[in-house]
Amino acid sequence: MTDGMKRRTILKTVAAIPVAGTLFLLASPFLRYLRPTLKPLDILGKSDQPLAEEPVPKFKDSDFPDAWTCIPFMFYQKYIEYNPEEKEVRTIPGFIVKLPNNDIVAYSRICPHLGCIFNFVKDPNECAKGYNFKPNGPVFACPCHLSVYDIAQGGKVVSGPAPRPPRKFEIKRDGDNIEILSLEAGSIA
């Protein structure tokens, strides 16, 4: 390469830097719209997913001596907000339940129909009296419009107007310890 060619290559490279920078700045809001991140220009960073806020609900295996032991809890979900506190915390009530096959599952208690807080109803006869439907086993049942969710079938709607099962929490099991990690993606209800 002659000296002249080398100079031209260097000049072209230097001239391209502001163009590339401008393109990056123009593309950044669009990329951020597609994948919201914690910082405005951090387009490759962690996205703004809601996170668990302390205190995270924790349980022990021994808290669940029998099948259908059901424990209510509160989960705090933190959203990144561009306000002075840099976050907004929402409180989500949940139930954690031991199934007959020893699995432990946790659900948000917010009814997917119109957002009431539903109950755990262990006795099918009680459900028949209070919620107009006799299930085969313990259920979640909503007092507002009588939606009933079959816990043994993954929260399947077995009666009432609810459009889908309640949202599940992700759980981490580590030996005897059980921790609620996060709520299934989507809206709170």
Ligand code: FES
């Ligand atoms: S809000 Fe629960 S059934 Fe309507």
